[in-house]
Amino acid sequence: MSKKKNKKKQNGKSADKKINKLSRSAYENEIVKLQEELVRLQDWIKFKGLRVIVIFEGRDAAGKGGVIKRISEKVSPRIFRVVALPAPNDREKSQLYIQRYLAHFPAAGEMVIFDRSWYNRLGVERVMGFCSENEYRSFLSECPRFESYVVNSGIILIKYFFDVSMEEQASRFLKRINDPARHWKLSPMDTESYRLWWDYTAAYESMIASTDTDHAPWNIVKADNKRSARLNCIAHLLSTIPYEKTPYKKPELPERKKKDKDNSHEINFRNWVPEVY
Numbered sequence: 372m373s374k375k376k377n378k379k380k381q382n383g384k385s386a387d388k389k390i391n392k393l394s395r396s397a398y399e400n401e402i403v404k405l406q407e408e409l410v411r412l413q414d415w416i417k418f419k420g421l422r423v424i425v426i427f428e429g430r431d432a433a434g435k436g437g438v439i440k441r442i443s444e445k446v447s448p449r450i451f452r453v454v455a456l457p458a459p460n461d462r463e464k465s466q467l468y469i470q471r472y473l474a475h476f477p478a479a480g481e482m483v484i485f486d487r488s489w490y491n492r493l494g495v496e497r498v499m500g501f502c503s504e505n506e507y508r509s510f511l512s513e514c515p516r517f518e519s520y521v522v523n524s525g526i527i528l529i530k531y532f533f534d535v536s537m538e539e540q541a542s543r544f545l546k547r548i549n550d551p552a553r554h555w556k557l558s559p560m561d562t563e564s565y566r567l568w569w570d571y572t573a574a575y576e577s578m579i580a581s582t583d584t585d586h587a588p589w590n591i592v593k594a595d596n597k598r599s600a601r602l603n604c605i606a607h608l609l610s611t612i613p614y615e616k617t618p619y620k621k622p623e624l625p626e627r628k629k630k631d632k633d634n635s636h637e638i639n640f641r642n643w644v645p646e647v648y
Contacts, residue, residue, distance in 0.1 A: 398598040405605045406445040413446045413482075415614035420479035422526045425608065426488045429533030430571065431564040432543040433594045438533075438601045439486055442608070452477070455486035468492060468510060469517060477526065489514070493578040495560065498570045511581050518587040528587050529611055531604060532579065533594040537568060 416423060427435040443451050454475045463471050469489055477483045492510045496502040502510075522528050535543075544565055547557040564571055583589045590607060594600040 393596065393598045393602075395598075398602065401602050402441060402605075405602065405609065406441070408609050409442060409446055409451075409605065411616055412609060412612060412614050413450050414617040414619075416482055416612075417450055417480040418617045421482075421612070422477040422479060423482035423612065424477060424485065424521070424526055424528050425482065426485045426490070426528070426530045427533070428488065428490050428494065428531070429592070429594065430535050430540060430575075431561045432540050432547075433533035433535040434597045434600055435486060435531075435533050437597055438592075438604050439484055441601050442484065442605060450480065451482050451484060453484045453486060468506070489517075490578060490582075493582070494571065494574055495564075497574045498567055499560075499563065511577070514582050515584050515587070518582070518584065522586045527612060529590070529608065530587060531590050531592055532575070533592045533600065533604075535594045539595045540565065540568075 415421070427439060429435050439453060443453055452475070456471065456475075459471065472485070472489050475483055475485075489510075492502055492507065493514070497507050518528060544557065544561065547553040547561075579589050592600050592604050
């Protein structure tokens, strides 16, 4: 290889690395723009009475919570509702498996974001033995039909799977172990998912192969770079729902009502928070 070609190749590699290392300032600039668009999408969903479900699945420590936080932090929680269900109680265990998820489905003008979803049965429940082989096989075959019914009813269904490498997952787990502010993020289930990496790999491969359909396809997010993953996912989400800027009439603040001389009170607060900062 000539020096000229070798230099060009090296420059190409250098450029790729530079692109992958998204600076904080560049990330902050982009996230602000995307969040402004999410507000416009929210207005459109409310204006048109759309019903939207967004599912976030993926490996532990892949960054699902981070992107959900960025999606939801500038919009109304009454329109963009985040649902993260705990483990089912005894009563819920006796119900139809999908029943407790249906209770959180969107009405007109709402988007529901599932932080983990009915896919728990095909992931953690499968690997950890929380469901029987018959329950697993049954839901594996029924899930595409159920989602077909959901989509045919007029609900927009979007599914994301966050994938992270073994090395990056280990690095994130170690940060949680060593940082007191992150201890709450690490559960016994997380450490088990670390040990059972290949069992989860097999479960996820089977899950995606069986439920990646034309009416409800999986969208895989490369998540080793958290900043890039957040931007890529939000940009993709915005691209999946055609929306327009809705009419907005700026309200004017009215003149304050004048103080009533005959019935005026001064508020005397008893306890003030100390102004330490």
